[in-house]
Amino acid sequence: MTIHKEGRTLLVVLLIIFIGIGIAGYFYVPWPWDILIYAALGIMYLLVLQFFRHPNVKTIMGEEFITAPADGKVVVIEKTQEDEYLNEERIQISIFMSPLNVHVNRSPVKGKVSFYKYHEGKYLVAWHPKSSTENERTTLVLRLSNGLEILMRQIAGAVARRIICYAKEGDEIGQGDEFGFIKFGSRVDVFIPLNAEIKVKPGDKTKAGVTVLAELSN
Numbered sequence: 680m681t682i683h684k685e686g687r688t689l690l691v692v693l694l695i696i697f698i699g700i701g702i703a704g705y706f707y708v709p710w711p712w713d714i715l716i717y718a719a720l721g722i723m724y725l726l727v728l729q730f731f732r733h734p735n736v737k738t739i740m741g742e743e744f745i746t747a748p749a750d751g752k753v754v755v756i757e758k759t760q761e762d763e764y765l766n767e768e769r770i771q772i773s774i775f776m777s778p779l780n781v782h783v784n785r786s787p788v789k790g791k792v793s794f795y796k797y798h799e800g801k802y803l804v805a806w807h808p809k810s811s812t813e814n815e816r817t818t819l820v821l822r823l824s825n826g827l828e829i830l831m832r833q834i835a836g837a838v839a840r841r842i843i844c845y846a847k848e849g850d851e852i853g854q855g856d857e858f859g860f861i862k863f864g865s866r867v868d869v870f871i872p873l874n875a876e877i878k879v880k881p882g883d884k885t886k887a888g889v890t891v892l893a894e895l896s897n
Contacts, residue, residue: 681732681733681735682728682731682732682733683731683732683733683782683783683860685731685843685860685862686727686728686730686731687731689727689731690724690727690728690731693724693727694724697720697723697724700716700720701716701717701720704716704717726778729779730778730779730782731782732781733781733783734781734783736785736855736886736887736888736889737855737888738785738853738854738855738888738889740854740855740891742788742789742823742824742825742895743894743895743897744854744891744893744894744895745787745788745829745869745871745875745891745892745893745894745895746785746787746788746854746855746887746888746889746890746891746892747774747785747787747885747886747887747888747889747890747891747892748774748784748785748786748787748831748858748867748869748887749774749776749780749782749783749784749785749861749866749867749885749887750774750776750780750781750782750783750885750886750887751774751775751776751777751780751866751867751884751885752774752775752777752882752883752884752885753772753773753774753879753880753881753882753883753884753885754773754774754775754866754881755771755772755773755868755881756770756771756772756773756877756879756880756881757770757771758770758771758873759771759870761830761870763796763818763830764794764818764820764828764830765820765828765830765870768873769830769870769871769872769873770870770871770872770873770875770877770893771868771869771870771871772868772869772871772877772879772892772893773866773867773868773869774866774867774868774869774885775865775866776861776865776866776867781887782860782861782862783857783860783887784833784844784857784858784859784860784861784867784887785855785856785857785858785887785888786821786852786853786854786855786856786857786858786888787821787829787831787854787869787892788821788823788829788854789823789824789852789853789854790821790822790823790824790828790829790851790852791821791822791849791850791851791852792819792820792821792822792846792847792848792849792850792851792852793820793821793822793828793848794818794819794820794830794848795817795818795819795820795844795846795847795848796817796818797816797817797842797844798815798816798817798818799815814834814835814836815834815835815842816832816833816834816835816842817832817833817842817844817859818830818831818832819831819832819833819844819846819858819859821852827872827895829869829870829871830869830870831867831868831869831870832867832868833859833861833865833867834865834866834867834868835861835865836865836866841861841862842859842861842862842865843859843860843861843862844858844859845857845858845859846858846859854888855887855888855889869892871892871893872895872896874895874896875893875894875895875896876893876894876896877892877893878891878892878893878894879891879892879893
């Protein structure tokens with residue numbers, strides 16, 4: 680387990696600030712209120728620290744499997760029309776990430792990035808039905824070796840205000856490889872072919888690069 684690069688600077692800055700507050704509390708805040716301040720600062724720092732944890736994940740799957748792109752909970756499984764790129768009906772699986780989840784995003788398949796686009800937008804709560812099309816988001820499409828394309832969206836929420844995507848068009852990405860990060864909670868949508876066999880149900884917990892969302896038909 681390591682600390683993700685997106686959180687290292689923030690954690691150092693917070694540590695300096697919290698130490699400064701602690702020193703001021705030692706001299707100017709009477710007991711026992713100073714103890715309460717130290718406890719609150721410690722809890723806050725641990726919460727931020729756990730948010731940026733970066734566990735090692737080994738993904739060993741075949742091309743027929745689509746793995747979860749994020750840690751979290753399955754909140755949507757439904758047939759929908761995808762009109763931004765695929766222009767066809769797909770099964771949408773949405774995974775909601777709470778602030779307590781690991782926020783590393785991992786590729787659900789091995790493939791080549793055939794499309795990428797960033798969209799400015801609103802900050803509706805991540806489970807809002809319109810968040811997939813109206814919130815700040817990125818769209819990333821991966822083309823498998825057989826030509827099939829899998830589309831994903833990183834979606835900002837009411838708290839998450841920064842979406843990070845490291846991938847760009849033309850990149851080759853392995854299944855389970857890190858492609859992005861979303862700060863402080865949001866969701867990721869995956870659009871899967873209609874004939875795929877879905878392996879999860881609403882409410883299921885997922886682990887990025889490990890949980891199998893669906894199996895593709897041959």
